[in-house]
Amino acid sequence: MCYADLGTGFYRNEDKMTETHDKHDFPTRRNLLAGAAFGAATLAVEGLPRQGFAAGKKTGLEDPLKMYPAPPFSQKLQPWPGLQSKMTPRPDCGEKSYVGSGRLKGRHALITGGDSGIGRAVAIAFAREGADVAINYLPEEESDAQEVIAYIRKAGRKAVALPGDLREEAFCQKLAKEAHDRLGGLDCLVNNAGYQTFQEDLLDLTTEHLDQTFKTNVYALIWLTKASVALMKPGSCVVNTTSVQAYMPSPGLVDYAATKSAISSITRSLGKQLLSRGIRVNAVAPGPFWTPLETTGAQPLEVVNRFGSGVPYKRPGQPVEIAPAYVTLASAESSYATSQIWEVTGGMT
Ligand code: NAD
Ligand code: MG
Secondary structure, three states, X not given: OOHHHHOOOOOOXXXXXXXXXXXXXXXXXXXXXXXXXXXXXXXXXXXXXXXXXXXXXXXXXXXXHHOOOOOOOOOOOOOOOOOHXXXXXXXXXXXXXXXXXXXXXXXXXXXXXXXXXXHHHHHHHHHHOOOEEEEEOOHHHHHHHHHHHHHHHHOOOOEEEOOOOOOOHHHHHHHHHHHHHHHOOOOEEEEOOOOOOOXXXXXXOOHHHHHHHHHHHHHHHHHHHHHHHOOOOOOOEEEEEOOHHHOOOOOOOHHHHHHHHHHHHHHHHHHHHHHHHOOXXXXXXXXXXXXXXXXXOOOOHHHHOXXXXXXXXXXXXXXXXXXXXXXXXXOHHHOOOOOOEEEEOOOOO
């Protein structure tokens, strides 16, 4: 099975993270207002949620193989961390379709990587289920993030934008506190931000590369969970994002797959440990999903443009198709579930 089959990928070595922003700067009120206006314009174009789950579908009983675009795609590569707005087709994060039913009423959630892809779909779903939502993302992703902020507000919920780099422990501590204070509480943390770089040859795997993958995917998850749990009351929960790579690692994703195995393991151990505080910890394991992460040099263009062809569905999942797993795990309906991992992989087992 090739990397494309697993929905994982390659990464251009020359693409390095640029740090041109003050990582601890949260957005000004002016920025937020400007962003909200932009988001509102987007909403006007894309319309309000419709009844039923799948965008543009009529009966609610559609063939899942045919519900969303299948390869070949005509996506172009874009610089990391990438923008959802630069994707063709644009990922479906439930903007037009997700309809909530109060499953997270009165909850307060912090979602990392909430600007795009899976995190964006989770943010929109959580807001429409009644939660106030804070999102973290990188400063370069402000335009995607402000669209999400507008969707959360349109759902009638409080929205807090908290950009910054998770690879710093001090920022993770500040992020948890800021989310808690500005939301008026914190009872759900979704650790979803992730970094993936393909490296074919172990001899080319640099320490810088390892640091970025492990700090983003593992260290930050532990730092942020630690800071959040200290502020959480019994009944709260953590939902992590692992990957099918945790179980079926690709040869060129030695570091990324290892971090996803670590996240699965952390989910299982921490779930047991935090039960004494009344806090549940679970994870979702995506297969191939159509998101910016896949288009930013994580894999060669020809792989991107046949993304998802190797799974039984013969297409990638759209973020809206995985958001319900996060909603269910976050909801008090899942009160007996902890240390669990929910695979949503397009039929890969
Ligand atoms: P995405 O690009 O939309 O989201 C990833 C997000 O990570 C970015 O939006 C960015 O905000 C955040 N991020 C990365 N480095 C960061 C840093 N240093 N500080 C702060 N934020 C940072 O892509 P996605 O596919 O929705 O990714 C979400 C999660 O899903 C990731 O953990 C990824 O590993 C996982 N996943 C994705 C797939 C897939 O096929 N798309 C498959 C399995 C697992
Ligand atoms: Mg993004």
